[in-house]
Amino acid sequence: MTDHATAPHPAASPSPYVDGPRLLADIGGTNARFALETAPGQVGRIDVLPCANYPTLADALRAYLGSPKVVAAGVDGLRHAALAIANPITGDLVRMTNHHWEFSIAALRLECGFDTLEVVNDFTALARALPHLADKKQQVGGGVARAGTPLGLVGAGTGLGVSGLIPAGDSWTALLSEGGHVTFSPASETEVAILQFAWRQYEHVSAERLLSGDGIELIYRALAHHTGQEAQELDAPEISRRALAGECALCDQAIEAFCGMLGTVAGNLAVTLGAQGGIYIGGGIVPRLGERFARSCFRSRFEQKGRFVQYLSQVPTFVITADYPAFLGVSAILSEKLGR
Numbered sequence: 001m002t003d004h005a006t007a008p009h010p011a012a013s014p015s016p017y018v019d020g021p022r023l024l025a026d027i028g029g030t031n032a033r034f035a036l037e038t039a040p041g042q043v044g045r046i047d048v049l050p051c052a053n054y055p056t057l058a059d060a061l062r063a064y065l066g067s068p069k070v071v072a073a074g075v076d077g078l079r080h081a082a083l084a085i086a087n088p089i090t091g092d093l094v095r096m097t098n099h100h101w102e103f104s105i106a107a108l109r110l111e112c113g114f115d116t117l118e119v120v121n122d123f124t125a126l127a128r129a130l131p132h133l134a135d136k137k138q139q140v141g142g143g144v145a146r147a148g149t150p151l152g153l154v155g156a157g158t159g160l161g162v163s164g165l166i167p168a169g170d171s172w173t174a175l176l177s178e179g180g181h182v183t184f185s186p187a188s189e190t191e192v193a194i195l196q197f198a199w200r201q202y203e204h205v206s207a208e209r210l211l212s213g214d215g216i217e218l219i220y221r222a223l224a225h226h227t228g229q230e231a232q233e234l235d236a237p238e239i240s241r242r243a244l245a246g247e248c249a250l251c252d253q254a255i256e257a258f259c260g261m262l263g264t265v266a267g268n269l270a271v272t273l274g275a276q277g278g279i280y281i282g283g284g285i286v287p288r289l290g291e292r293f294a295r296s297c298f299r300s301r302f303e304q305k306g307r308f309v310q311y312l313s314q315v316p317t318f319v320i321t322a323d324y325p326a327f328l329g330v331s332a333i334l335s336e337k338l339g340r
């Protein structure tokens, strides 16, 4: 099944947009990614800016538009833009969940001189990209996608994004979900201990509290406490670096626990959506774990659902390996908005 209505097709030889390049952006809690799309599917001049370096989104946007690679493109006034951003979009005022940026969509559009500024949830946009990943995905474990059934999406980064793609005639409908905020459900005695440790800090422990960069650090501290070891001051990238290098057994246990918990959440999403088309894993963390993720307990935990083992063993799970997959979805949503 394809998204005939809107998606750019990489194999086509498209002519440039008559009203000039379009600005695409994918704004996470840590990184803001920008690009220019000059024709359907032709996305380039990509830049990744750390959110923390800019007081506002408008500042980051101006920095991108003033960067040498964009200036060299000789773009004279962008008319159309679309942003995917990591929070719910419920009206004109956008407040990020995992970063302090907030803005009015109407004011930002006027400030930047755009005719069109489309703002969508980042995982809704990423979901729209799923049918177009081609070989930019890697299957973990068994199962075969059933045509005409929903796809699920879950991704750990600064936060935990969730969405789904539901077949609708010859197109798809992407869900606007806040599924990362479901209540964490432990599936082993060790995970019960991790939950009890997390309760000291949070009244409500959502899946995102553990399945995120901060979550890896919390799991590490919880396991240290549970096993009577001293925790060091390590951030998530360092915990996974030490785990992958075989330098730290506790770090490795933390990464293994993270992968197992993600398996539970992915399996929950599969049974909730009936996602027999597969569950896709996005976000910044899992692709950085490489082979460690493939040989973790993720897949066995995905299938471990009592009477539903057989059902889940048929559902494939894929890690998204495309570098900037959300741009595909943002582009499709902007094209749809512009009606061409």
Ligand SMILES: Nc1ncnc2c1ncn2[C@@H]1O[C@H](COP(=O)(O)OP(=O)(O)OP(=O)(O)O)[C@@H](O)[C@H]1O
Residues within 6 Å of the ligand: 027, 028, 029, 030, 031, 032, 086, 098, 122, 156, 157, 158, 159, 160, 161, 212, 213, 214, 216, 235, 236, 237, 238, 240, 241, 283, 284, 285, 288
């Ligand atoms: N190698 C790594 N191992 C584990 N965690 C990592 C690694 N590198 C970065 N992180 C964590 O990933 C998070 C950033 O994720 P990502 O690159 O997806 O950013 P983002 O798109 O801004 O996030 P989000 O969309 O969830 O708001 C940070 O919490 C960071 O600590």
